[in-house]
Each structure stands twice: as structure tokens, then as C-alpha cells.
Amino acid sequence: MENKTAVITLSALAQESRLSIFRTLVQVGPDGMAAGKISETTGIPPSSLSFHLKEMTYANLVNSRQESRYIYYSANFKVMNELLGFLTENCCAGVPCGIESHCCDEKA
Amino acid sequence: MENKTAVITLSALAQESRLSIFRTLVQVGPDGMAAGKISETTGIPPSSLSFHLKEMTYANLVNSRQESRYIYYSANFKVMNELLGFLTENCCAGVPCGIESHCCDEKA
DNA sequence: TCCATATTTCAAGAATAATTGAAATGAAGA
DNA sequence: TCTTCATTTCAATTATTCTTGAAATATGGA
Numbered sequence: 358m359e360n361k362t363a364v365i366t367l368s369a370l371a372q373e374s375r376l377s378i379f380r381t382l383v384q385v386g387p388d389g390m391a392a393g394k395i396s397e398t399t400g401i402p403p404s405s406l407s408f409h410l411k412e413m414t415y416a417n418l419v420n421s422r423q424e425s426r427y428i429y430y431s432a433n434f435k436v437m438n439e440l441l442g443f444l445t446e447n448c449c450a451g452v453p454c455g456i457e458s459h460c461c462d463e464k465a
Numbered sequence: 466m467e468n469k470t471a472v473i474t475l476s477a478l479a480q481e482s483r484l485s486i487f488r489t490l491v492q493v494g495p496d497g498m499a500a501g502k503i504s505e506t507t508g509i510p511p512s513s514l515s516f517h518l519k520e521m522t523y524a525n526l527v528n529s530r531q532e533s534r535y536i537y538y539s540a541n542f543k544v545m546n547e548l549l550g551f552l553t554e555n556c557c558a559g560v561p562c563g564i565e566s567h568c569c570d571e572k573a
Numbered sequence: 574t575c576c577a578t579a580t581t582t583c584a585a586g587a588a589t590a591a592t593t594g595a596a597a598t599g600a601a602g603a
Numbered sequence: 604t605c606t607t608c609a610t611t612t613c614a615a616t617t618a619t620t621c622t623t624g625a626a627a628t629a630t631g632g633a
Contacts, residue, residue: 360488364481370552371475372591376468379552386557392610404593407611412590426600426609434553441549444478444487445542449494480621500580512623514580534579534630 358443366440369416372402375409382419382432389422389431466551472550477524482509483517490527490540497530497539 370376377399382389390398398405412428413419419435421430430462448454466474478484485507490498498506504514518538520529526545529538556562 360481360484363481363595364484367475367479367484368590371479373468373472374591376472376475377561380468380554382481383491383553384555384558386560396610403610404595404612405591408591408593411611423600426602426607428610436551437552444545445491446488447492450492452494453492455620476620482621501578504580510584510623511580513621514623516621516623519581531630534577534632536580 358439363440363443365416366418366436369413371417372401372409374405375413376412377401377433378409378430379418380428383434385431387431389420389429390425391424391429393427395430435462466547471548471551472525473524474544477521477526480517482507482513483521484540485509485528486514486517486521491542492536493539495539496548497528497537499532499535499537501535503538 370379378395378401381395381398392401392406392410395410396403399406401409410419410421414421416436418433420433421428424425425427447453472509478487480541486503486509501515503509503518503530504511507510507514509517518527518529522529524544526539526541528541529536530535
């Protein structure tokens, strides 16, 4: 993952409406939720929701599929896991540090 | 972690300058780096850097300590790990889903 | 105290992002 | 085809964030 990609992914999460949408989709699981229902659940008006879903789609944070007249959106965790890897990359220049609450804990 | 706290943390990372700063601090390890050196390394002018470091401090993403005339900044991973936990919280309403590239992988 | 220098604050402008009603688009059943 | 309704696009406004030089502040050595 590149720096710019990571910024796009993070920006897609760093907004109250979008974070609510994302968490709603995480909790509902892989089948996802129709746009209208997301609007209802989160209280975000359809046009605002559409704007945010577009951003999240661009960031590859959500997947969508059409089913009859509904469009179901679901969370994409692959990208989020990649993001975490990117953030901790080359921690302490690769030398395990063993300090509590620091990234290298996980490798130590 | 609360929704608003998470947005603050994510916003602190979702910006090119700040992401560069953070990654620089991750790679340099727990001793951190003096502000002037960060400015030099990243090419961000001192006043811009100060603005961003303040945001990151507010988000609790970096720690700082004074040493002589220098102020050393270092990355705080505890908060980042909390953030990941928050994002995957109650995934699939707690029911392991076993789907590839989905959050419940980690628990399954 | 006085100086050198590391860092922060200030202020104003520039850039980017969010909001939402109304109109347009698209899909599927009658 | 016509109608219905779920979703998206448009457009204009509003809000927020970023940027940076210059000035202020803070630290420690001389």
C-alpha cells in the first residue's frame, strides 16, 4: 500500500457519517444492507449517504451488489488489514523493541 | 473507544503530511525524533509541522518529551491498536462468519 | 543577563470537504 | 410501455482544514 492510498482509506473512515456507516456494515456482516436501510438506520439523508458511499467505494472500503431494485453495501476488511500493516511497517527500523504499548510487541 | 474519539484518531492519520510524520516516528522507534529533525526529514516547514504535531498530540497518537532545547516526538501505538479493535467491534453481530478477507477470520 | 536557536503561535488566504433539496437515472413489475 | 420507487447526480452553499511567513516564546549556555 502506498502513502496516498493509505490517506484515501483513512479519509474514508475519518468522518462521523462514514464511520457510522462503516460500523453499521461491519456489524450487519457480509450480506450487507440496502442503501435505503442504511439511510434509515443512521439517519443520514439519501443524497448525503450516496455521497459518502461513493467515497467509501472509491477507497475500496465497501463492496456493493445489486439485488432487485436495491443496492446492498457491505464492509471490506481486506483493505483495513492492509492499512494496519502499512502503518506499522518497518517499525523501529525492524529491530524488536519490546516496549509495552509499542508496535514491536506483536513481533516480540 | 467512542465514535468521536475514533474520528479524531483517524483524522489525525488521514492527511499526507501527518501520515508521513507518523510513519517516520514509527520507523525511528520509541526514542522519537526532535521536531527540527522531523521537519528536515519530511520537508514540512516548522510552522506547518507544529500545526500537525499539535493535532496528533490531541489525538494521542504521539508522545513528546523535552530534552535540552529539543522536543522529541514519538509514536503511540496503544491508541492505534484500540482503534482497530473499535473498527471490528461486534463484527457480524458477534457470529463468526469464516469468510475470506472478512473481520471474523481472526476469531475463527 | 544576554544571545543563539528550537519550537510554537498568529493571522489570513487558499484549498478541500460536507450538506441537502430537487431533478435525473435506472430497474422491475403490471 | 407505463408506473413505481430506490438510488444517484447536480449545484450552490456552508463549513472545515491546510499552509506558511513573521512574530513570539522558551530553553540553556556563555
